[in-house]
Amino acid sequence: MTGELDGRERARGLELLRLLLTTRSLEERLDRLHRQGHVAGGLYRSLGQEAGAVGAAHALARREDGTGDVVAPPYRGCGVHLTMGATPEEVLRQLLGRGSSPSAGRDTGAGWSDPRRGLIGAVAPLGTTVEVLAGCALAFQLRGEGRVAMAFTGDGAASTGAWHEGVAFAAARRAPLVLVVENNQWAFSTRSTADRDAFLRKGSGYGLEVDSVDGTDVLAVRAASSEAVARARSGGGVQLLELNYFRRSPHAPHDGQEYVDPEELAAWEARDPIRRLLEALPPGRHDGSEVDRMRVEIESEVVETALRVIAEDAPPGSAALAGVFAGEEAPPPWTRRFPADARPSPATA
Numbered sequence: 001m002t003g004e005l006d007g008r009e010r011a012r013g014l015e016l017l018r019l020l021l022t023t024r025s026l027e028e029r030l031d032r033l034h035r036q037g038h039v040a041g042g043l044y045r046s047l048g049q050e051a052g053a054v055g056a057a058h059a060l061a062r063r064e065d066g067t068g069d070v071v072a073p074p075y076r077g078c079g080v081h082l083t084m085g086a087t088p089e090e091v092l093r094q095l096l097g098r099g100s101s102p103s104a105g106r107d108t109g110a111g112w113s114d115p116r117r118g119l120i121g122a123v124a125p126l127g128t129t130v131e132v133l134a135g136c137a138l139a140f141q142l143r144g145e146g147r148v149a150m151a152f153t154g155d156g157a158a159s160t161g162a163w164h165e166g167v168a169f170a171a172a173r174r175a176p177l178v179l180v181v182e183n184n185q186w187a188f189s190t191r192s193t194a195d196r197d198a199f200l201r202k203g204s205g206y207g208l209e210v211d212s213v214d215g216t217d218v219l220a221v222r223a224a225s226s227e228a229v230a231r232a233r234s235g236g237g238v239q240l241l242e243l244n245y246f247r248r249s250p251h252a253p254h255d256g257q258e259y260v261d262p263e264e265l266a267a268w269e270a271r272d273p274i275r276r277l278l279e280a281l282p283p284g285r286h287d288g289s290e291v292d293r294m295r296v297e298i299e300s301e302v303v304e305t306a307l308r309v310i311a312e313d314a315p316p317g318s319a320a321l322a323g324v325f326a327g328e329e330a331p332p333p334w335t336r337r338f339p340a341d342a343r344p345s346p347a348t349a
C-alpha cells in the first residue's frame with residue numbers, strides 16, 4: 001500500500017473511499033434487487049475490482065459540460081460512472097429499466113452513455129470499445145483539444161481482433177488514448193492467457209508505453225493512471241495500464257463459479273480494496289466515526305433511492321420507438337418501418 005497520507009492526500013483518500021463504498025453498496029443492493037426480479041437485464045459485478053474503476057477514472061479531467069476527458073467504462077460495475085459524476089439514482093434507474101433512466105428505459109445495460117460527463121457506453125462485442133475510443137482520441141488530437149480518451153477492457157477482450165485493430169491504429173497515430181486492461185484472470189469460465197505478462201507484451205509489441213499496477217490499491221491505481229493520462233495528454237501516444245486483481249464475483253448471477261479455486265478466492269478476499277484503503281488512511285481526529293458516518297449515509301441513500309426507483313414506472317411500450325426516425329414517432333406494431341419516402345426499392349432492399 002502506498003505509505004502514509006498527509007492532509008490533502010487524506011482528503012482525496014476519503015473522496016476515493018466514498019466512491020469505493022458507494023460502488024460496493026450499490027452493487028450489493030443491485031444483487032438483491034436482481035434476485036427479487038427487479039433488475040431488467042443482466043448484472044455484472046465488480047466485487048474486488050472497485051479500486052480499478054474508481055482510481056483510473058479519478059485521474060481524468062472530469063467535467064459536467066462535455067468538455068472534459070472521455071471514458072468507456074467496463075460493463076462490469078458502476079465505479080466509473082459514479083466517479084465521473086453519475087448518481088446512484090441514475091444507475092438504479094438504468095439497471096431497473098425505468099423510463100426516467102439515462103437511456104429512457106430502452107437499454108438496461110451498465111454500459112450507458114452520458115456525453116456531458118464524458119461517459120461513452122461500452123460496446124457489447126468485446127474489444128470494439130477500443131476502436132470507438134481510438135476514434136475519440138484521434139478527434140481530440142486532430143482538433144488540438146488536449147483531451148484524453150480512456151478505454152476499459154478485460155483480459156479476455158484483449159484477445160479479440162477488434163482490440164488489436166483498435167490498438168494498432170491508435171498507436172500508429174500516437175493518439176491520446178489510455179487503455180486500461182482489467183486483468184481479473186477470468187474471461188467468463190476461461191483463463192484468458194497462459195502468459196502472465198501477456199498484456200504488457202501485447203502493448204510493447206505495438207510500441208505503447210506500458211505499466212502494471214496492483215488493482216486492489218486505489219492509491220496506486222490513481223497514481224499510475226495520473227501518470228498515464230499526463231503522458232497521453234502531452235503527446236506520449238497510447239498508454240496501456242494493466243490492473244491486476246481477481247474477479248471475485250461470478251461472471252453474472254447465473255454462474256456458479258465452480259471452476260474457481262476456493263483458496264485462491266480467499267487469498268484475494270484478504271486483499272479487499274476497501275479494507276486496504278482504510279488501513280492506509282491515518283487516524284484523524286474523528287476518523288473512526290467519520291468513516292462510520294460515511295458508511296451509514298451511503299447505505300441509507302442507496303436503500304432509500306432503490307425503494308423510490310422500484311416504485312417508478314417502466315416506460316410504456318409506445319416509447320420504445322421514440323427517436324428512431326428524425327421528426328416522427330413510428331407507430332406500432334413494434335417492427336422497423338421506413339418512412340414512406342425512404343422505403344428501399346425491392347432491388348436495393
Ligand SMILES: Cc1ncc(C[n+]2csc(CCOP(=O)(O)OP(=O)(O)O)c2C)c(N)n1
Pocket residue numbers: 074076124125126127153154155156157158160182184186187188192247251
Ligand atoms: C466478441 C465477443 N465475444 C464473446 C462475448 C461474450 N462475452 C461477454 S463477457 C465475456 C467474458 C469477458 O471477459 P473479460 O474481457 O476478461 O472481462 P471480465 O468479464 O473478466 O470483466 C464474454 C466471453 C462478447 N460479448 N463479445
Ligand SMILES: [Mg+2]
Pocket residue numbers: 154155156182183184185186187188192247
Ligand atoms: Mg477478465
